[in-house]
Amino acid sequence: MITIILLIAELYSLFALLKIRLELWILSAMKKNIFVKNAAFLLASALLFVSCSKKSDEAIVSESENVVEEPSAEEIALEKARKEEERLSKAISDYTENLSQTEKLSQLFLVNLQGKEDFAPVEFEGEKAIIPGGYIFFSFNIASTASEIIGFTDSVASYCENNSLVPPYLSIDQEGGLVNRLRGITSSVPSCRTIAANYSEKEAAALYESQAKQLSLLGFHLNLAPVAEAVDDENRDFLGTRSYGDVAKVKKYASIAVRSYEQNAIGTVLKHFPGNTNTDPHTGLPEIEASDEKLREMIVEPFKAIIDSANPAAVLMSHARTAAHDAEKPACFSRYWVSDVLRGEMAFSGLIFSDDIFMAALEKNGYPPEKAVVMAIEAGVDCIMLSEKRFKSVLEVLRKKAQEDETFAEKLDEALNRVIRFKLREGVLLLETAEDGESATIVNAKRKSAEERLSAFEEEKQKGDSYVK
Numbered sequence: 001m002i003t004i005i006l007l008i009a010e011l012y013s014l015f016a017l018l019k020i021r022l023e024l025w026i027l028s029a030m031k032k033n034i035f036v037k038n039a040a041f042l043l044a045s046a047l048l049f050v051s052c053s054k055k056s057d058e059a060i061v062s063e064s065e066n067v068v069e070e071p072s073a074e075e076i077a078l079e080k081a082r083k084e085e086e087r088l089s090k091a092i093s094d095y096t097e098n099l100s101q102t103e104k105l106s107q108l109f110l111v112n113l114q115g116k117e118d119f120a121p122v123e124f125e126g127e128k129a130i131i132p133g134g135y136i137f138f139s140f141n142i143a144s145t146a147s148e149i150i151g152f153t154d155s156v157a158s159y160c161e162n163n164s165l166v167p168p169y170l171s172i173d174q175e176g177g178l179v180n181r182l183r184g185i186t187s188s189v190p191s192c193r194t195i196a197a198n199y200s201e202k203e204a205a206a207l208y209e210s211q212a213k214q215l216s217l218l219g220f221h222l223n224l225a226p227v228a229e230a231v232d233d234e235n236r237d238f239l240g241t242r243s244y245g246d247v248a249k250v251k252k253y254a255s256i257a258v259r260s261y262e263q264n265a266i267g268t269v270l271k272h273f274p275g276n277t278n279t280d281p282h283t284g285l286p287e288i289e290a291s292d293e294k295l296r297e298m299i300v301e302p303f304k305a306i307i308d309s310a311n312p313a314a315v316l317m318s319h320a321r322t323a324a325h326d327a328e329k330p331a332c333f334s335r336y337w338v339s340d341v342l343r344g345e346m347a348f349s350g351l352i353f354s355d356d357i358f359m360a361a362l363e364k365n366g367y368p369p370e371k372a373v374v375m376a377i378e379a380g381v382d383c384i385m386l387s388e389k390r391f392k393s394v395l396e397v398l399r400k401k402a403q404e405d406e407t408f409a410e411k412l413d414e415a416l417n418r419v420i421r422f423k424l425r426e427g428v429l430l431l432e433t434a435e436d437g438e439s440a441t442i443v444n445a446k447r448k449s450a451e452e453r454l455s456a457f458e459e460e461k462q463k464g465d466s467y468v469k
Contacts (some may be wrong), residue, residue: 221426
């Protein structure tokens with residue numbers, strides 16, 4: 001190998017020497033004869049061209065080795081999204097690692113709360129209050145004035161802040177029409193059927209946007225609406241005015257409602273998947289006899305269209321059983337409906353709620369809360385709704401099951417992750433990015449003063465009133 005290298009070096013030196021002698025001969029010949037001058041000029045030009053070409057080729061090779069192809073806008077966006085997701089996942093992991101197991105499991109519950117003036121927890125572990133992931137406000141939790149409601153919702157946030165507890169999201173049923181917890185407080189919200197029959201898309205959006213702003217100013221984060229079930233003879237008596245109507249109207253107006261709320265700091269919950277019958281689930285178990293084809297036309301297709309176009313924060317499962325699929329189980333316990341269809345086929349990544357597991361539809365059909373809570377999580381549900389104020393006994397069922405079943409424990413962790421993401425999305429928690437831009441920390445979100453919010457609420461309510469026909 002060394003011999004070859006030395007030989008190449010010697011040949012290169014010989015070529016260089018010949019080149020120099022040729023160039024000297026050309027210069028000498030150019031002085032003696034014009035013909036020789038021309039010939040010499042051509043030869044010199046050729047030598048110069050070869051030399052320059054060699055240098056040019058070397059430069060091109062050098063440049064090609066050093067030039068880095070610029071990434072496309074799509075590649076830049078994907079890389080940015082990847083880094084943001086990495087930072088978010090790390091922040092959530094750090095945040096949840098500092099929670100006790102009770103605090104982690106508590107995040108998977110949406111329960112009722114006590115009172116309507118000053119917040120007070122009802123369950124404790126030692127001296128520390130057990131606070132659920134979210135609270136649902138019923139009519140008896142609604143004070144008579146906007147000022148009092150703001151004072152009450154602020155007292156929930158203050159209690160958690162002062163006691164280093166994860167703040168809960170605050171939710172309410174504000175569908176409009178008959179289901180209207182804030183009647184007389186916010187501007188009026190007509191029923192879904194009335195909206196679809198009498199409001200243009202622009203008018204409906206303005207009304208829902210104003211309602212969202214009012215809810216947010218009062219201190220709420222989540223509206224358990226809209227109903228996204230198309231109406232037919234099988235559910236007409238139960239849904240009544242709560243449905244927008246046929247499939248086309250449901251897709252149009254439910255999407256408007258979702259976008260209007262979500263874009264104004266209020267999460268939405270599409271309900272009830274995969275539908276209901278005329279049997280009220282508060283008193284009995286709905287049995288849906290529809291074929292797979294009809295279910296897809298009336299339920300799956302409109303829900304998917306709304307999810308794809310409007311990105312709701314959550315979907316609420318019904319207690320109905322469907323003859324077409326997993327006929328023995330209520331939908332909220334059905335892996336087919338929760339995981340295969342909603343999470344898989346429809347690619348829904350938000351929160352999935354069970355309906356109230358204390359409803360008679362379950363209790364009277366062999367599904368007491370202790371059994372229901374495990375079946376719901378196994379199916380893929382993230383958050384268990386309870387109309388009760390106490391949930392510690394049901395939480396203990398999850399704790400025990402997690403200790404026995406590693407797969408079940410993993411499902412609980414996945415659900416916890418989604419709840420924290422939801423709280424970040426809806427402004428319950430805040431992601432603070434460090435100065436280096438590489439790391440982030442999750443902290444409790446801050447609110448404007450009650451006085452500022454009350455003033456803004458009164459102004460927004462007047463606008464809302466003007467949108468009502």
